[in-house]
Amino acid sequence: MPSSCKEIRAALAECLQESECVMVQRHTAAECLRSPLADSLPTKCQQLKKGFGECRRGMIDMRKRFRGNQPITFKSLETSEQSGEGYQLYAGKSAFAGSVRKTDGNEPEPRDWRELENEKYQKEQEAKKK
Numbered sequence: 001m002p003s004s005c006k007e008i009r010a011a012l013a014e015c016l017q018e019s020e021c022v023m024v025q026r027h028t029a030a031e032c033l034r035s036p037l038a039d040s041l042p043t044k045c046q047q048l049k050k051g052f053g054e055c056r057r058g059m060i061d062m063r064k065r066f067r068g069n070q071p072i073t074f075k076s077l078e079t080s081e082q083s084g085e086g087y088q089l090y091a092g093k094s095a096f097a098g099s100v101r102k103t104d105g106n107e108p109e110p111r112d113w114r115e116l117e118n119e120k121y122q123k124e125q126e127a128k129k130k
Contacts, residue, residue, distance in 0.1 A: 004058075017029065025037075
């Protein structure tokens with residue numbers, strides 16, 4: 001297999017070996033990846049499975065014929081998981097990095113832009129009258 005999918009494949013294998021499906025229920029990793037058992041896998045393993053499938057699909061995609069798959073490193077996944085930033089499993093830039101902010105539910109509701117424009121216009125009118 002070309003080197004573009006090696007790391008995500010190794011990460012998927014490691015995740016499956018540590019999953020409850022293999023460790024407790026004593027199924028093989030191949031059985032855990034199939035339909036009824038795949039739903040019981042941890043979210044991280046399901047994401048790795050999807051990313052690995054997209055990586056394999058990208059190997060035969062004619063649109064990526066010259067560029068090839070963008071390699072993904074598992075170490076970058078681990079660091080982004082620890083730092084809390086969003087990450088994307090398959091190539092490219094993170095889809096959610098920096099866009100999520102924590103809230104406590106007590107933030108004031110942002111004012112409507114029309115109200116702000118109206119206030120600005122009224123101030124201009126008052127300034128013209130004086």
